[in-house]
Amino acid sequence: MATMRDVAERAGVSIATVSFVVNGTKRVTDATRARVEDAMRELGFRRNPVGAALANGRTRIIALLFPTLERTLSHTAVAFFTSAARRARERGYDLILWPIGSDIEHIDVLARGGLVDGVILMEVKLDDPRVAALAVNHVPFAMIGRTADPSGVPYVDIDMATSAREAYERLAALGHRDIAYVYSEGVQYDHGADARSRQAYREAAAAHGRPATLIPCAEHPTAGRELGERFAAEHPDATAVILLNEHAAPGLLAGLAQAGVRVPQDLSVLSLGSSAYMASMTDPPLSYLRTPGPELGELGFDAVLQRLTAPDEAPMQALLPCEYVPGDTMAAPRG
Amino acid sequence: MATMRDVAERAGVSIATVSFVVNGTKRVTDATRARVEDAMRELGFRRNPVGAALANGRTRIIALLFPTLERTLSHTAVAFFTSAARRARERGYDLILWPIGSDIEHIDVLARGGLVDGVILMEVKLDDPRVAALAVNHVPFAMIGRTADPSGVPYVDIDMATSAREAYERLAALGHRDIAYVYSEGVQYDHGADARSRQAYREAAAAHGRPATLIPCAEHPTAGRELGERFAAEHPDATAVILLNEHAAPGLLAGLAQAGVRVPQDLSVLSLGSSAYMASMTDPPLSYLRTPGPELGELGFDAVLQRLTAPDEAPMQALLPCEYVPGDTMAAPRG
Structure with missing residues (x-):
């Protein structure tokens, strides 16, 4: 079994530095950490978390x-x-x-x-x-x-406020004047990200002198599909949608397609807070603001x-x- | 604070029975459990797991x-x-x-x-x-x-063996003779569900005197999309696909649509081990064998x-x- 001393020698650092890396008790530079971790790998050094827990509670x-x-x-x-x-x-x-x-x-x-x-x-x-x-x-x-x-x-x-504002401005810059916002139904209004995003959407709409259209949708693809199917009938003026509901996104696109609404020709969709994983599920692939998850x-x-x-x-x-x-x-x- | 005694009186059971329910130490009938849990709710009885943990280690x-x-x-x-x-x-x-x-x-x-x-x-x-x-x-x-x-x-x-066999037989019963199988690339072959399902697929194909076509696909919608886009070129004879790769399913459908392959007219797709959540993401909605998750x-x-x-x-x-x-x-x- 390799010891911390062995690791220190191989890495050319002090035993204390190895301990800092192993136990996370003090910061070391990335370069030093890399050297220590390389040495641990080369020597097959294994941390002993149980021992550490017993030692320091x-x-x-x-x-x-x-x-x-x-x-x-x-x-x-x-x-x-x-x-x-x-x-x-x-x-x-x-x-x-x-x-x-x-x-x-x-x-x-x-x-x-x-x-x-x-x-x-x-x-x-x-x-x-x-x-x-x-x-x-x-x-x-x-x-x-x-x-x-x-x-x-x-x-x-x-930074959801900035991101929601960016979503609105990107659509407005394309010429959209009726931009709706789909949020997660069932999420309590005091959920931080949700509240800040809705507020920023309202403010952006107000700044453009346009009404805010907030549309609830449950967090499930089936709910997205149902919304997509009835969207054009219920919101005939909307030409764009900002969507903060990752669960509903692919279903929404499927439902719009079923109802004959062409994306993006008839309706633009911008998913707020999503990932390549969700975006590549749909046909056409979603435009999105990527969550830095x-x-x-x-x-x-x-x-x-x-x-x-x-x-x-x-x-x-x-x-x-x-x-x-x-x-x-x-x-x-x-x- | 309501005690176990209060709960027992309200529910009309012994204190020991309340303890069995609270601590999960012995089985009681569903009816008795329901009565005890109703009483706990009505009285606002709160379990004290810390006390219990201290008491019994x-x-x-x-x-x-x-x-x-x-x-x-x-x-x-x-x-x-x-x-x-x-x-x-x-x-x-x-x-x-x-x-x-x-x-x-x-x-x-x-x-x-x-x-x-x-x-x-x-x-x-x-x-x-x-x-x-x-x-x-x-x-x-x-x-x-x-x-x-x-x-x-x-x-x-x-029961993946039974389910994979059922998937094959359902497609064969529709008249399909070239049924391919898409599995999760990167899943080691000794993963139980994956191994049993592949084996059952091979056996079903052999029983029908047909070759087994096993197609790997990474567990990501983008990989599914790429497979969908090249599927017809690489597997011109296949008229049906069994898919055991939930991450890739919606992307696969999107990629097939992009490539002009119509589902189900040109290709049938049956998702093995999926859920309403995934199935309702796609256009058209997926046929699937539901995982009893x-x-x-x-x-x-x-x-x-x-x-x-x-x-x-x-x-x-x-x-x-x-x-x-x-x-x-x-x-x-x-x-």
Whole structure:
């Protein structure tokens, strides 16, 4: 069995530096980390997380809280989890998914049991009771998303206001004047990303002197299909749609096709907060604003790790915009 | 705060019966359970899992092991997890998702840390090292899926052999003689469901005196789209496809449409192991054999709970077939 000393010699660094890398207890430069990790791989060095947990009272387990019993995990949400889990593994941690939502009494189990060293919150509401429950229990945490007032609390989030505005402006620049907005029915209005995006859409419409048309749609392809089939009848003036409902997107396109609505000739569709995975499912392929899911998953893990390793530093707070990815579902309006 | 005694009085049962329901320590009839749970709701009775864990050395946490770092969680896999988590909650347990795959050293962390009372395995291989690792560590577990020889080990699984055979026979009955099979590239051949399904396809083709055409496709809609676009050129004789690759299904249909291949007139498509969620994404809606995901999630939890509450009973072993759901992607071959 290779030891930390062996790794240190091979990498040409001190044993302390190897320990920093193995235990994530202090930051080292990327170059040094790479050298240490190469040496660990070459020597077949294996971390011993159980020993470490026994030694310092930590489990090296981080829980990502996602309310799966209240909201279906989308492919994009899976990407957050997977990238955070991969980052955790790189840092010598385990990341688990814990389905805790509005059932905050379960945070007591999690906190008092000493099962996890820290927590990442997802699906954060503007006023989220989980934040207070974690703070009261002194559980280190970071949010992917953010509350109405996140001062002093670590978070990484999508800049949904900027992205929703960009969606509107891109369609307006093509000549669209009647731009509708499809949101996820059943998502409570105080869901941070949803609330900020709707508000930005309303403001953009107002700035253009146009009405806001907000259309609810359940988070399921069947609901998207049904909306697509009746869309032209119910919204005859709309020439473009912004869609913040990843579950419904492919169904919506299928339903529009069934109803004889041509995309983009008759209707432009821009999916807000989506991924190549969802966009390539449809015919034609969706134009979308890409959710920075992998980036936010990694940063979310880094943000909570910082609470463990450098609790006195200012908390990480980062806003990332979505990135526009052209597809074949946007064009100028007819006529 | 309502006590167990209050609940027992309201429900008209003994305190012991309430305890059986609260702690899942013994089975009661569904009717009795319903009466006790109604009483708990009416009185606002709250379980105290922390107290229970302290009292009996158990955490009332079950881990579902899914190798998310090796294989993308599909919507159907999410359904397994969600239904198992819901069942766990009903029984007073928490279910967490732990991304452990071939990295079995992490099972030591899980086992020796005493973090979880039991484990559900998913994505089980014919020869799965996690099974031995759990057994050696005396961790109660059940499989969703099964190894090559699961004697004595609790499992619930899809009857993939029967379902693949049914898929072939349904297409053959329509008159198809050249039926291809698209599988998930990158899934190791010893993945139980995948191996059993391929084998049944080969046998069905042989029984009809027809060749087996196995086509790999990566687990992503883009790969499905690319396959759809080149399908007719590469497989000019095929008039039907069985698809065991949920990630690729909607992309495949989109790619076929792009290439001018009409479904079902030119090519029938039958998705094996899918859900209404995926099927309603496409135009036309997919014909599919429905994965009994919610049922298996619940049964999987029951199977591991039985190991905790009645370890001397014979382990639960159950095989559930997929159920055919007609869509608009199957027809007789042309000519």
